[in-house]
Amino acid sequence: MQINAISIAGLSFAYQGVDVLRDITCAIPTGDYVGVVGPNGSGKSTLMRCLLGLNRVERGEISLFGVPLATFSDWHRIGYLPQGLQLFNPNFPATVEEVVRLGRLAGKRFPRRFDKGDTTAVDKSLELMGIASIRKRLIGELSGGLRQRALLARALVNEPEILILDEPTTALDPDTRENFYKLLHDLNTERGTTVLLVTHDSSTVGLYASRLLYLDKRIVFYGTFQEFCSSSDMTGLFGHQNQHLICRRH
Ligand code: ADP
Numbered sequence: 001m002q003i004n005a006i007s008i009a010g011l012s013f014a015y016q017g018v019d020v021l022r023d024i025t026c027a028i029p030t031g032d033y034v035g036v037v038g039p040n041g042s043g044k045s046t047l048m049r050c051l052l053g054l055n056r057v058e059r060g061e062i063s064l065f066g067v068p069l070a071t072f073s074d075w076h077r078i079g080y081l082p083q084g085l086q087l088f089n090p091n092f093p094a095t096v097e098e099v100v101r102l103g104r105l106a107g108k109r110f111p112r113r114f115d116k117g118d119t120t121a122v123d124k125s126l127e128l129m130g131i132a133s134i135r136k137r138l139i140g141e142l143s144g145g146l147r148q149r150a151l152l153a154r155a156l157v158n159e160p161e162i163l164i165l166d167e168p169t170t171a172l173d174p175d176t177r178e179n180f181y182k183l184l185h186d187l188n189t190e191r192g193t194t195v196l197l198v199t200h201d202s203s204t205v206g207l208y209a210s211r212l213l214y215l216d217k218r219i220v221f222y223g224t225f226q227e228f229c230s231s232s233d234m235t236g237l238f239g240h241q242n243q244h245l246i247c248r249r250h
Contacts, residue, residue, distance in 0.1 A: 003066040005030045005162050005194040006051060011060030013043070013050055020046045022218045024060070028211075030161070033188045033195040035205030037246075038215035044198045045083055047215065048166050051196075052080055064162070076107030079160035081151055083167045083198070096142070096150045097135040100125055103157035121157050129153040129183075144171035148180065156187075163187065166198045181208050206248030 006028040013021040020043045028034055036044050049055040051062060053069055062069040064078065094102075103125075104118045126132040129149045134142070139150055148171060155163060165184075169177045185208055187193040199205050205212070206225050214221040214228075220237065221228055228234055229247035238246065 002030060004028060004063075005032070005065060006196075007061075007063045007066075008051075009061045011047075011050060011057060011062060013046055013055060013057060013059070015046075020217060021050070024215075024219055026213065026219060026222045028194060028196065030194055031188070031192045032211055033184075033209045034197070034211045034213055035202075035209035036196060036198045036213045036215060037200070037202040037205060038220070040200075042216045044215055045166055048080075048164050048196070048198060051164065052078065076158040077161045078106075079103075079155035079158065079163045081155045081163075081165040081168050083170075092138070092140040094139055095136050096131060096139055096153075097122060097126065099139050099150055100154045100157050103154035107158055121159075125153040125157040128156065145173060145176035148172055148176070152180075152183075159191070160193065162194045162196070164196045164198075167200060168197070169199070169201070184208065203245050203248070206246060212246070 004027040008027070009025050011021060011024040012019065024047065036047070038044055046055060050057050051064070051069075053072070057069065064072050065074070067074075101114060101118060101122050104114065104121060105112055123132070126135055129152060131146065131149050131153060134146065134150075139147060142150065148168060152165075152168070155165075163184075169180055172180060184195055184197065188195050195209075197205065197209060202214075209225070211224050212221060212228050213219065221231070221234055223231075225247045229243065231243075234243050
C-alpha cells in the first residue's frame, strides 16, 4: 500500500477566534504535483504553515509520510520556500553559499556542526540551480530571479521528498518564471519529489500541476484537472469559460 506524502483530516484553524480553515480533509499521494489556488486571504499560506508545524493545529489531524505531525521529526525530508522572502533586506550579511548551507540544519541534532557531507550537499544544490559561480555573493545584492534560485537551492539542499512553495514566482520575470516551472517539473518527474505549489496564477497552474486544490477557507475543489474540467459543480461555480481557463487541458 502506498503511503500518502501528506494526509489531512478534519483540519480547522483560527487566528484569535477568526476561522481561516474549515474542515479540510485531503490526501496528497507521494510523487504528486498539487497546485494550491484560491482568492487572497483564502487560507493557502495558513494551510502550508499548518503542514509544516509552524501553526499549532488544535482541531484535526495531519500526517506526513504516515507519521502524525506531533511526532514527526524528519524535517530534512521537507523543503519549504516561504512567501515574501524576495523582500530580503539588501544588506543581509550572508552569501548565497551560507544561506543554502543553513538549510542543512534541519537534518541535524545538537551540536549542530557542519561537516564534509554538508559541503557536498551545498555544492550539489548550487550546481543544480546553476548558481555555483555566484556562491560568494551577498544574497541581498542579487536580482529577484537569482535570489529566488538561491532560496530554492536552500529548500532543495536536503533532497527533500516534499517541496512546499508559497507563491515562489511573484518576483520573477516571465523567462525566469518559465525556467523555474521547468525545474519544478523535472524534480517532480525525475526525482519523484512531491510538489505543493501555492500560486495566485490559477490560469497557468494547469500547465504544470497534476492536481488542483482550490481553497476558500474550505476545500472548494480537490482532484485532477480532468476532474475539475468535467465537474458540473465547478461549471456552476466558475462558469464554463473560467473553468476551462483554469483546467488548461484543451
Ligand atoms: P492566502 O495565503 O490564501 O492569501 P492567508 O493564509 O495568508 O491566505 O490568510 C488567511 C486569513 O488569515 C487572512 O484573512 C489573513 O488576514 C489572516 N491571517 C494570516 N496570518 C495571520 C496572523 N498571523 N494573524 C492573524 N491573522 C492572520
